[in-house]
Amino acid sequence: MSQFNRIKQEAYEANMLLPKLNLVIFTFGNVSAADRSLGVFAIKPSGVPYDQLSAEKMVIVDFDGKIVEGHFRPSSDTKTHAVLYKHWENIGGISHTHSTYATAWAQSQRDIPIFGTTHADHNTVDIPCAPPMTDEMISGNYEYETGFQIMDCLREKNLSPADLEMILVGNHAPFTWGKNAEKAVYNSAVLENIAQMALLTEQINPNAPRLKDSLIKKHFERKHGPDSYYGQ
Numbered sequence: 088m089s090q091f092n093r094i095k096q097e098a099y100e101a102n103m104l105l106p107k108l109n110l111v112i113f114t115f116g117n118v119s120a121a122d123r124s125l126g127v128f129a130i131k132p133s134g135v136p137y138d139q140l141s142a143e144k145m146v147i148v149d150f151d152g153k154i155v156e157g158h159f160r161p162s163s164d165t166k167t168h169a170v171l172y173k174h175w176e177n178i179g180g181i182s183h184t185h186s187t188y189a190t191a192w193a194q195s196q197r198d199i200p201i202f203g204t205t206h207a208d209h210n211t212v213d214i215p216c217a218p219p220m221t222d223e224m225i226s227g228n229y230e231y232e233t234g235f236q237i238m239d240c241l242r243e244k245n246l247s248p249a250d251l252e253m254i255l256v257g258n259h260a261p262f263t264w265g266k267n268a269e270k271a272v273y274n275s276a277v278l279e280n281i282a283q284m285a286l287l288t289e290q291i292n293p294n295a296p297r298l299k300d301s302l303i304k305k306h307f308e309r310k311h312g313p314d315s316y317y318g319q
């Protein structure tokens with residue numbers, strides 16, 4: 088039995104959630120799951136339709152982006168995942184989708200404003216859109232640079248990956264992360280829902296106000312604060 092079986096299974100199951108949750112079609116997107124003790128992650132093979140995936144087909148890669156085990160070429164976004172795992176030592180899963188509403192905001196190069204309590208139940212800030220990649224980044228090590236673009240955007244906003252587990256990359260699409268692959272996909276689904284609601288909000292009222300700070304704090308803290316009273 089391979090020492091990588093656990094993360095292969097975790098990555099496989101998380102990838103399969105993407106089409107189930109209508110976050111991707113065909114071969115769009117990818118999810119990975121990390122094993123910190125082994126210094127590797129398992130990721131979807133590139134361009135393989137979801138209904139042809141299996142745990143065995145997941146590719147094992149180290150945090151420098153080098154393939155450790157696998158019979159398939161890893162996701163074309165593997166180096167972006169590698170950069171984030173290498174520099175954000177507390178994350179255990181990453182999800183990348185091209186879900187329609189979140190991607191529309193990314194293509195529009197817009198942060199998603201925090202309009203309502205659905206957003207505040209998960210985050211206290213607008214969802215940032217990192218600037219589109221420059222020609223230099225595109226002609227250089229594009230996927231690595233995408234990882235650095237994500238990290239720089241969060242840093243400039245004084246946010247850590249624990250403060251915010253989702254981002255848009257301008258002209259591209261969303262990336263989300265979490266303590267494991269399932270949480271990363273959960274965040275992709277939350278982001279898509281928030282993105283859809285924000286678009287509809289602006290359509291209904293182009294001058295819709297941002298949620299006031301007191302309500303942001305109330306909703307976030309009742310779910311995530313030290314005195315949380317959400318759930319059982």
Ligand SMILES: O=C(CO)[C@@H](O)[C@H](O)COP(=O)(O)O
Nearest residue numbers: 114115116117133134162163
């Ligand atoms: O970002 C992109 C394409 O723009 C990718 O996410 C593809 O949507 C999936 O690529 P593979 O993971 O299959 O290589």
